Amino acid sequence: MQFTYEDVSKIVKASKDTTENNRNYQLLYKRFLKRMWEEQPNHQVMFCLAISPEDVDALKFEDLEDKLKIVVSSLGEANYLKIDNEGNIVETKYIEGDTSEVKKRLSELSARDYLFFFGEQDITKFINGAAVDENNIFYSRSDRMKYREKKDISKINEVMDNYTRQHVTKQVNYMVFFADSPTLYRIDPNLKQRNILRNKPEHYMRDQLCDYLTDNMKYTFTTEPELGQSKRELDIYFDVSGELYFIEVKWLGVSLNDSGNGLSTSYTDARARDGVTQTLEYIEELMNTSEKSLRHGYLAIFDARDNKSNIDFQEYRFVRKELETYLPYFSVLKVIPLEKRHPA
Amino acid sequence: MNSYSDKMKKSEDIYQLLKKLNSVGWKSIRESSINRIMYLAAVLYSFRYPNEDNILQSQYRFSVTLSGPEDAEIENALINLQSNDVIKQTEEGYQICPGAEFALTEQFNDKKQQWFDDIAYIIAIYGEDKIYDFIFRDPEYRETLQGNSVYNLNIGCDNATVKFLNTFKDAFEEKIQTKEDALDNRQYLELYFEYVFGKILRGEK
Numbered sequence: 319m320q321f322t323y324e325d326v327s328k329i330v331k332a333s334k335d336t337t338e339n340n341r342n343y344q345l346l347y348k349r350f351l352k353r354m355w356e357e358q359p360n361h362q363v364m365f366c367l368a369i370s371p372e373d374v375d376a377l378k379f380e381d382l383e384d385k386l387k388i389v390v391s392s393l394g395e396a397n398y399l400k401i402d403n404e405g406n407i408v409e410t411k412y413i414e415g416d417t418s419e420v421k422k423r424l425s426e427l428s429a430r431d432y433l434f435f436f437g438e439q440d441i442t443k444f445i446n447g448a449a450v451d452e453n454n455i456f457y458s459r460s461d462r463m464k465y466r467e468k469k470d471i472s473k474i475n476e477v478m479d480n481y482t483r484q485h486v487t488k489q490v491n492y493m494v495f496f497a498d499s500p501t502l503y504r505i506d507p508n509l510k511q512r513n514i515l516r517n518k519p520e521h522y523m524r525d526q527l528c529d530y531l532t533d534n535m536k537y538t539f540t541t542e543p544e545l546g547q548s549k550r551e552l553d554i555y556f557d558v559s560g561e562l563y564f565i566e567v568k569w570l571g572v573s574l575n576d577s578g579n580g581l582s583t584s585y586t587d588a589r590a591r592d593g594v595t596q597t598l599e600y601i602e603e604l605m606n607t608s609e610k611s612l613r614h615g616y617l618a619i620f621d622a623r624d625n626k627s628n629i630d631f632q633e634y635r636f637v638r639k640e641l642e643t644y645l646p647y648f649s650v651l652k653v654i655p656l657e658k659r660h661p662a
Numbered sequence: 663m664n665s666y667s668d669k670m671k672k673s674e675d676i677y678q679l680l681k682k683l684n685s686v687g688w689k690s691i692r693e694s695s696i697n698r699i700m701y702l703a704a705v706l707y708s709f710r711y712p713n714e715d716n717i718l719q720s721q722y723r724f725s726v727t728l729s730g731p732e733d734a735e736i737e738n739a740l741i742n743l744q745s746n747d748v749i750k751q752t753e754e755g756y757q758i759c760p761g762a763e764f765a766l767t768e769q770f771n772d773k774k775q776q777w778f779d780d781i782a783y784i785i786a787i788y789g790e791d792k793i794y795d796f797i798f799r800d801p802e803y804r805e806t807l808q809g810n811s812v813y814n815l816n817i818g819c820d821n822a823t824v825k826f827l828n829t830f831k832d833a834f835e836e837k838i839q840t841k842e843d844a845l846d847n848r849q850y851l852e853l854y855f856e857y858v859f860g861k862i863l864r865g866e867k
Contacts, residue, residue, distance in 0.1 A: 560794070
């Protein structure tokens with residue numbers, strides 16, 4: 319852990335600043351206003367929120383979130399809204415001009431009140447007559463913007479769709495799952511043309527999917543070795559606001575055997591149906607033990623069969639009666655077809 | 663401490679924590695989040711107050727589960743609070759029932775009051791959706807996961823998180839111009855959370 323002199327000097331300066339040390343101000347800005355900005359569907363609608371220092375000191379946060387929603391719904395008529403310590407609108411006006419004219423006017427107004435300009439890229443704070451730079455040494459605006467672009471749980475199917483169509487179709491990404499050509503050639507030269515997976519490809523599949531989800535979604539994705547639980551190796555776990563989710567990974571097709579001198583059993587769609595049962599059994603186990611926070615379990619299927627037909631889930635008729643209660647907490651993610659397009 | 667007394671003290675702690683979170687705009691909280699916040703309160707205490715006994719250490723014992731750190735008695739305390747209509751359960755988690763109160767003594771421990779204030783403030787800035795991300799990157803939590811024995815988290819003054827925080831503080835103070843520029847431990851804690859938040863934003867583990 320290292321700091322530079324410059325970083326330390328910035329932090330020391332900030333530590334002596336009154337608004338940096340004002341907890342109410344920091345809570346208002348970081349908890350409420352930043353979220354308000356992030357939830358705006360359209361950042362082209364720019365506006366300013368004002369609040370007096372006295373009202374900041376007397377802020378009541380209990381109902382502030384609901385009051386700020388009313389502020390957002392009032393943006394049709396004004397682009398400058400002043401609130402009191404409870405979040406009630408006490409003054410509105412419309413400031414004319416382009417962005418730089420508006421910002422000049424805001425500098426004047428901020429001699430008296432704290433101002434927050436909700437701009438296209440971010441919120442600009444105005445304090446004592448001047449715009450204040452965001453001064454964080456641990457992350458940049460670009461880090462925050464990239465994080466905002468990451469998807470939440472409601473978009474998991476879209477993320478899996480992108481993984482399937484764009485990521486795993488690139489040779490550099492799919493080749494890690496397949497057996498190398500020299501080994502295949504030694505067993506049988508004709509095998510090079512087929513989708514033969516490496517021995518035990520499932521850990522690579524789990525890890526690649528885990529990394530992809532980490533890069534594209536807002537959560538921390540973890541796997542068994544990191545969790546230190548000797549439970550199930552092929553699961554990816556993540557938490558969404560205090561609720562547990564997991565993804566079980568299965569593959570169809572054929573791989574090299576453990577000795578590397580032949581092929582393993584060929585796994586067909588029966589394995590996909592087994593995967594459904596096993597995932598439901600795990601959901602049952604988790605929900606009936608200490609993991610009351612379990613929200614959903616997914617099954618991810620990598621399909622490396624040479625002849626890919628639609629997997630027949632038989633409308634889950636094969637699921638035992640006692641597991642049917644858990645079906646609402648379960649779904650199969652879009653199947654991930656694996657195709658070795660460039661046999662080397 | 664007998665289990666009834668333990669459950670009552672934890673009930674009071676949870677009620678006070680929920681009150682603090684309410685006052686910073688947080689209306690409801692899930693059981694897993696309550697466990698995680700209590701764990702953070704326990705594991706960080708000795709850094710915040712290095713020359714004092716950890717007031718939470720004798721009361722809490724956290725082990726590692728799939729959802730993160732958990733003290734088994736917290737569940738009993740929540741049932742106790744719920745059955746006495748102090749809290750209720752909603753889709754979003756537990757909430758204090760309107761007008762409800764819970765007090766074991768006339769005055770809740772001052773030190774805990776102040777500490778829960780500090781913790782609620784820090785956590786409120788980042789929100790419930792980030793608590794797990796902080797736990798996952800907590801040094802004591804990570805070190806315990808890598809150990810082979812039963813997963814009991816060390817919340818004593820020599821835990822891995824306190825050690826890391828002291829390293830963090832030393833690294834900062836190496837570069838200050840004068841002693842007066844040193845921050846207090848509360849400020850170091852807030853800075854540390856910003857540092858970890860940067861890692862969360864970039865998806866770093």
